[in-house]
Amino acid sequence: MAITLLSETLINQIAAGEVIERPASAAKELIENALDAGATRIEIATAGGGKTLLRVVDNGCGMGPEDLALAVRRHCTSKLDGGLFDIRTLGFRGEALPSIGSVARLTIASRPAGSDHGAEISVHGGVVQAVRPTPANHGTVVEVRDLFFATPARLKFMKTERAEAAAISEVVRRMAIAFPGVRFLLSGPDRTTLEFPATGDDRLARIAQVLxxxxxxxxxxxxxxxxxxxxxxxxxxxxxxxxxxxxxxxxxxxxxxxxxxxxxxxxxxxxxxxxxxxxxxxxxxxxxxxxxxxxxxxxxxxxxxxxxxxxxxxxxxxxxxxxxxxxGDRSSTLGARGLVNAFRPEASAPTSGSGFASAARSSGGYGGQTGYGQAPSAPWAAERSPYRPLETGGLGFGEAAQAAFGSFAPAARMAPEPSASQPMAPETARPEHPLGAARAQLHENYIVAQTDDGLVIVDQHAAHERLVYENLRKGLSTKALPAQALLIPDIVDLAEDDCDRLMVHAEELSRLGLTIERFGPGAVAVRETPAMLGEIDAAGLIRQLADELAEWDTANGLAGRLEALAATMACHGSVRSGRRLRPEEMNALLRQMEATPGSGQCNHGRPTYIEIKLADIERLFGRS
Known part of the structure; x- marks a missing residue:
């Protein structure tokens, strides 16, 4: 079979299969060219989801007739002055325009600053026409019509016009976030527009426009x-x-x-x-x-x-x-807004996917698995645990657990519960206490606290669960964990490279209670496993760690399993819903939350408290 040189048009069409996958890809390339040209205003117009029409207008530096002729030729670019190892522009390959021209009807009109007239060039299905003069404003207008008309098989793989238009909108949003100093305007055939005015150096203002x-x-x-x-x-x-x-x-x-x-x-x-x-x-x-x-x-x-x-x-x-x-411990404003809206007379019943309710359901409840790695084979229970990690001693968590519990000892050791009519402590909200002072307990689960400018509602179980968990995590990170020796070492066959990577992290794994040794060129011997995990599949754990090291060069899988177990322990060991707390206990919980990182959400990601501003409450009663 003879080897032949492909035609320039066919070469460009092959490149178009990689560079221009859909109309959004063409829009991305043209917007990048406009940004590289120093444009401060970019307007994009589409029809037929970008398949019928895609026009990009910018006020950049523009191109003269000579540059236009080179721009539609393959591997011609002005953006590689520093070579492939110093790319400081968005485009650099010199493939976008010739690729688009090989599968569509491409027209480029441009006028550089200082020129009295513009120039225009067209490429239809890979056929380049001569450069001709044309009236034009400063900048460049790139018009792409009938995308993929030269390769109709590609049109069969396009999605609906609405889907393709949405993809172009997403490209514009991403570019708008990256360049807040540029004004973007996207218009469609139904006269709808998506506009992002320039915000200069205020990146957060531009992000707010998009998100x-x-x-x-x-x-x-x-x-x-x-x-x-x-x-x-x-x-x-x-x-x-x-x-x-x-x-x-x-x-x-x-x-x-x-x-x-x-x-x-x-x-x-x-x-x-x-x-x-x-x-x-x-x-x-x-x-x-x-x-x-x-x-x-x-x-x-x-x-x-x-x-x-x-x-x-x-x-x-x-x-x-x-x-x-x-x-990051402050609650989302969406939760308070949803709560305020629920009190409005005109508020409709909440939907199943709104606010924190859907987030809580998606978490699988308090019994859901957290983190990554595998959950223990049997649920953890304090009364069955031979190590008693939540009590003094145990696995070295005694002091941490006691500090986490503080005045929230298990119910069996509590003093008699106060009566419902017992007055609250006269503690007042202070500026140094963001969560305020406890005022009441509702349904034996929700603490209502008064702050300087509103009120806070705390889920006592979720909040205390987070406090216990953070202290257990601290114990995991500061103390070596007890290990249980295997009567017969478990030999795990692995590739030699995997064995080498595991042995590099052997000391780190040993601190977590997993002791391994090299056993020949292609195997490791597991001699001890973390006592906290009980009976586990040591070979499966080793292979999981080997895969993780090969991909990320970190061995966090074991730590993740230990943290998942700590989360289960915290859930079972924290103050339960339905238990009445004394005023001093409620305030102690609030003070511990203020001093604990991550206390704004429980181990399952649900919020531990919601804050409502006084101004929102006053608006509910028409006082503002």
């Missing part, structure tokens, strides 16, 4: 740097979450990316704070030396590869957790 005011009210600023990698942006409080990951926006050097390493780190940062099946809302920007990140992984440029992925993951997890610990 809504609710995010602005529930966002925590992130600003951290490690080894010349800087992370900035905003992350939502844990109780402000969504049912999918579409509200997670990540940018690397201004480029919107969809990177599994980053999204995995985001999940890890919110571990044990968000219910299963719910996702945090975040807008994060990573600034890194271009030489330390490869953006040339895929022609779509949505995937990136970091030279040191562990550094980036550690920075993300550490910075977000530190920010949540410092300012």
């Amino acid at each position: 809504g005011r609710d995010f602005r009210d529930n966002a925590i600023e992130i600003n951290a740097e490690r080894d010349e990698v800087r992370l900035t942006g905003f992350a939502g409080v844990p109780t402000f979450n969504r049912g999918n990951s579409l509200h997670q926006y990540v940018f690397v050097n201004g480029r919107p990316v969809q990177d599994k390493l980053i999204f995995s780190a985001l999940r890890g940062a919110y571990a044990e704070t968000i219910p299963h099946g719910r996702y945090p809302v975040a807008v994060l920007s990573i600034t890194i030396d271009p030489a330390l990140v490869d953006v040339n992984v895929h022609p779509a440029k949505s995937d990136v590869r970091f030279r040191d992925p562990g550094l980036v993951r550690g920075l993300l997890v550490g910075a977000i957790r530190q920010a949540l610990a410092a300012d």
